[in-house]
Amino acid sequence: MSTSPTIHAEEVTTQMNSPFFNLVDEPWIPVLLTDGTDAELSIIQVFERAESIRRLNGELPTMRPTILRILIAVMSRALGLPKDPDDWAGRVADWETVTTKVEGYLAKHRERFWLRHPNEPFFQVADLGPAKGEPKGLGAFVADYPANVQMFTQRGPDSLERMAPAEAARWLIHTQAYDTSGIKTPDRRDPRAKGGKVYPLGTAWGGKGEILIASGENLAFTLRLNYIAPESIEAISGPEDLPPWERPHPGPLAEFDTPARPRGFLQVYTWQARRLRLVFDGESVVRVVLCYGDPLAEQNRRNLDPMMTWRYSKPQSKKLDTTVFMPGMVDPSKAVWRSLAAWLPTKAQARVEEQPQFKEPGVLQWIGKLASAEMLDNNFMPDISTFGVEYGPQSATFAEVADDSLKVPPFLLAEDAVDAASTVLAAIDDADTVAWYLGTYAVNLAKARGIDAADTPRTEAREEAYLVFGKLFKQWLTLLEENTAWSEARTHWQKAVKVAAFNQAKTMADEAGEESYIGRLIDVENKSWLNTELALIYLRRGLAKTLTLAFEEENHDG
Numbered sequence: 001m002s003t004s005p006t007i008h009a010e011e012v013t014t015q016m017n018s019p020f021f022n023l024v025d026e027p028w029i030p031v032l033l034t035d036g037t038d039a040e041l042s043i044i045q046v047f048e049r050a051e052s053i054r055r056l057n058g059e060l061p062t063m064r065p066t067i068l069r070i071l072i073a074v075m076s077r078a079l080g081l082p083k084d085p086d087d088w089a090g091r092v093a094d095w096e097t098v099t100t101k102v103e104g105y106l107a108k109h110r111e112r113f114w115l116r117h118p119n120e121p122f123f124q125v126a127d128l129g130p131a132k133g134e135p136k137g138l139g140a141f142v143a144d145y146p147a148n149v150q151m152f153t154q155r156g157p158d159s160l161e162r163m164a165p166a167e168a169a170r171w172l173i174h175t176q177a178y179d180t181s182g183i184k185t186p187d188r189r190d191p192r193a194k195g196g197k198v199y200p201l202g203t204a205w206g207g208k209g210e211i212l213i214a215s216g217e218n219l220a221f222t223l224r225l226n227y228i229a230p231e232s233i234e235a236i237s238g239p240e241d242l243p244p245w246e247r248p249h250p251g252p253l254a255e256f257d258t259p260a261r262p263r264g265f266l267q268v269y270t271w272q273a274r275r276l277r278l279v280f281d282g283e284s285v286v287r288v289v290l291c292y293g294d295p296l297a298e299q300n301r302r303n304l305d306p307m308m309t310w311r312y313s314k315p316q317s318k319k320l321d322t323t324v325f326m327p328g329m330v331d332p333s334k335a336v337w338r339s340l341a342a343w344l345p346t347k348a349q350a351r352v353e354e355q356p357q358f359k360e361p362g363v364l365q366w367i368g369k370l371a372s373a374e375m376l377d378n379n380f381m382p383d384i385s386t387f388g389v390e391y392g393p394q395s396a397t398f399a400e401v402a403d404d405s406l407k408v409p410p411f412l413l414a415e416d417a418v419d420a421a422s423t424v425l426a427a428i429d430d431a432d433t434v435a436w437y438l439g440t441y442a443v444n445l446a447k448a449r450g451i452d453a454a455d456t457p458r459t460e461a462r463e464e465a466y467l468v469f470g471k472l473f474k475q476w477l478t479l480l481e482e483n484t485a486w487s488e489a490r491t492h493w494q495k496a497v498k499v500a501a502f503n504q505a506k507t508m509a510d511e512a513g514e515e516s517y518i519g520r521l522i523d524v525e526n527k528s529w530l531n532t533e534l535a536l537i538y539l540r541r542g543l544a545k546t547l548t549l550a551f552e553e554e555n556h557d558g
Contacts, residue, residue, distance in 0.1 A: 020116040020283065021165040024106045028166035029067055030057035034218055040166060043113070046071065047102045050220035051095055060144055061403035063170055065211040065387045066177040069269035069307070072226050073243045076266055078105035081237055082229040085373035092224045112245035115165050115172075116280055120249045123172050128252050128277040128289045131188035131196065135279050135287035138163055141175040143389075143398050161286070168278055168285040175290065177206030178389050179274050182396035187252040187275060187291050201295040203395050204273035207388075208298045209327020210309045212343075212361055215383040215405075225370075225382060226363055228306055230265065233362040233369070236303045237264035244270055254294050262296070265362075268304045271296055299324050306362025309342040309386070312355045325359055330388030335466060336404035337473050338432070341425055343384065344412060348421035360413070368413030381407040381478065406474065411482040423486040424477070427493045430546060431473065434501050435465040437542035441505060444535035447522050449515040461508065468500050487549075494550035498543060505539055 021028075027040040032054045041049065056064045078101045082088035092098060106113070113122050120126065129135070138160040163171075181200045186193040192201075202208075215222045230237040241264025244250070252275055254260075262268050272293045279287035302310045302325055309328030316324035328342050341349065342358040345368070349356035360368075364384070370376050385405040392399045412420050442461035451457070476493050509516070509532045519531025544551045 018116075019111075019114040019118070020280070021114065021169070022110060023113040023115060023122060023169060024110050026115075026166070028169045030170075031055070031219070032057055043071070043074065044103060044106060046219070047075075047099045050099075050223060051218050053219035055215065055219065055222070058170055058174075059167070060174070060401050062143075062178055062206070062387050062389060062401055063174055064385075064403075065213055065307070066173045066206065067170070068213060068222070068226070069177075069211075070173065070243075071223060073266045073269050074105065075102060075223055075227055077243065077246070078102040079227070082227070084229055084232055085370050085375050088224075088227070088229055088370070089375055092227060095220050098220075109245050115169050115278065121277070122169075123176055123244065123272065124277050125187075125250070125252050125275050126277065128187050128275050128291060130185045130289070130291075133185065135277070135289045136185075138168075138171075138285065138288060140290050141171050141179070141276070141288050143171070143174060143178060143401075162281070162284040163286075165283065165285060172276060172278065175204070175276060176270075176272060176274055177204050179204040179207070179290070180391060180396050180398065181394060184290065184292055187289075189252050190291065191253070192292070198292050200394065200396070201292050203389075203391060205268065205271045205296050205305075207391065207395070208296075208308075210330055210342075210386045210388045210402075211307050212309065212363060213307070213385045213387070214363055214367055215385060216380070225367060226307070228363060228366045230306075233306060233365045234303050235265050235306045235362050236262075237266060240264070241266045243267065244272055250275075250293075252291070256294050258295070260294050260296050262304055265304050265306055268296070268301070269307075298327050301327075302359055302362065306366070309339075309361050310359040311342065312352050312357055312359075314353065317353075317355075323355055328358070330390050330402050332388075332390055332400045332402035335470050336386055336406050337470050337477075338428060338466070339386075340406065340408070340428060343408065344421040344425065345415050345417055347415065348418045348425060350425070364413045365415065367410050368415060368417070371410035372414045372416075376410055381409055383407050407478065409477065409480055409482075412480070417482075419486050420480065420482070420484070423490050424480075426490060427473065427476070430494060430497055431466070431469040433546045434497055434543060435462045435469065437539055437546070438462065438465045438501060438504060438508075440542070441535055441539040442508060444530060444538060445508060445512040445516050445532060448519045448530045448532060448535060449512055450520060461504070465501070465504060468504065469497060472496050472500060491549040494547040498547050498550045501539075501543055505536060509536065 023043055025042045025044055027042050029041050029046055031039050031041055033039055034052050034054045056067050058064060079091050082091055112120060115122055118126060142160060181203050183197050183199055186198040190198060192198045214225045216225055243266055250272060275291045275293045277289040278285045299316060310325045311328050313324045313326040316326060343364050344360060346356045346359050349358050367382055383405050385403060388402045389398060390400040390402060411417055412424060439458040439462040442457035446457045480489060512532060517532045519529055522528050522530045
């Protein structure tokens with residue numbers, strides 16, 4: 001059985017190895033090409049071949065946003081940020097010109113992209129180490145093999161004895177974005193240490209909420225869409241908004257004062273929430289030092305992260321005595337179409353204490369502006385993906401990784417698309433209410449055949465309804481156009497939901513069988529009888545209250 005080499009404590013303070021594995025020109029980024037094949041490319045190659053790359057890949061879905069945000073930072077610094085849609089079009093129209101500027105920029109900063117370096121390793125601190133003890137095993141930063149929650153891994157423990165530099169680079173970047181909270185061993189110089197520990201400072205920034213990627217037909221188009229004009233969407237940037245490879249090397253201590261005030265969204269995209277050091281044995285990574293870096297509070301950071309969703313928080317607003325918006329909550333059990341409200345224009349949002357329930361993510365607001373300025377093809381629908389992590393107790397472990405996607409007509413994202421967005425939001429409300437009524441119908445069928453503990457039938461009925469409604473919703477959404485008659489669109493939607501609901505109700509009644517058809521007395525005192533026929537009457541009554549447009553047309557036809 002092979003074992004990893006022992007790293008002695010005296011070796012922790014420095015690692016005077018020659019520079020090795022430069023991310024600019026060494027392949028480390030997994031991609032899916034437009035011809036369906038896989039490849040692994042360097043940063044330069046990704047830009048050179050962006051028009052033939054379908055999307056980024058990685059060991060976990062959450063690697064896609066972490067790598068993309070680095071590429072966006074590189075592109076934004078190489079080209080400079082646009083002022084408006086017209087300026088944007090001029091900067092990104094010719095991809096060969098984009099690539100040439102990126103190559104020049106990376107040549108200037110190439111020395112800061114060494115994965116191993118005696119003084120300034122990428123996203124690391126060269127002499128990071130605890131006062132005593134040894135660096136940790138690789139499981140400390142590999143999220144698909146957490147030390148105490150190994151539920152969604154396909155790894156064996158032997159895979160963590162040695163790691164190739166390409167994979168180590170991906171986990172390094174992922175850890176800076178999604179590392180868990182919990183007690184960590186500090187660097188020997190960290191003033192936050194108490195008894196050889198630093199107590200929980202929260203997850204890394206990406207773990208605070210949902211990150212969105214708006215994608216096009218290839219990576220070049222995706223990078224264009226996410227290359228924003230900050231002034232046009234009230235995002236913060238400026239001369240001091242520099243990624244870590246353009247700033248002085250931070251060293252082991254926190255770079256920013258507490259609370260941290262980033263200078264702009266590019267800093268947040270590349271935020272150094274941790275201090276790390278990869279420990280090499282030859283050309284393999286065998287250990288890791290992982291400490292807290294710069295914590296970043298999540299209250300009211302929308303203008304610093306245009307790729308996140310944002311929700312109004314009544315508890316935080318009350319606590320801080322000011323209006324507070326927090327990152328959107330990650331819910332792996334909820335299909336993305338049901339969360340579409342968080343993507344749509346702020347003006348169309350329902351109000352909570354006179355505040356919008358959500359604020360539209362900056363990158364989607366930007367796409368809406370591109371659509372309004374006629375910078376996008378009429379038939380183009382961005383594929384919007386959402387990524388997040390659900391953590392375990394105290395956010396100290398990984399519980400589940402969430403990712404989902406939905407194609408959305410870009411005109412829906414425009415600031416003035418209030419009627420269109422309101423129609424879509426109402427359609428989602430229709431689906432939620434009808435799913436609730438179908439759950440109640442399932443409970444009534446269960447009661448009619450003598451089953452009182454009916455939580456499982458309710459849950460199963462609602463899940464089945466959402467699966468069907470989700471397919472219908474995606475089809476309906478693709479039919480919407482900017483000049484659609486919205487009342488007619490809502491009627492069309494409600495008719496489709498009505499048919500689907502009654503089809504599901506019939507299937508459920510057939511499965512409930514003769515016992516439910518006959519029914520039983522469920523309340524002796526009030527002599528209440530319940531059977532399939534009565535359950536269907538109650539369901540129809542609820543649907544008629546919800547799907548008023550569909551039922552009005554039915555009554556008119558009758």
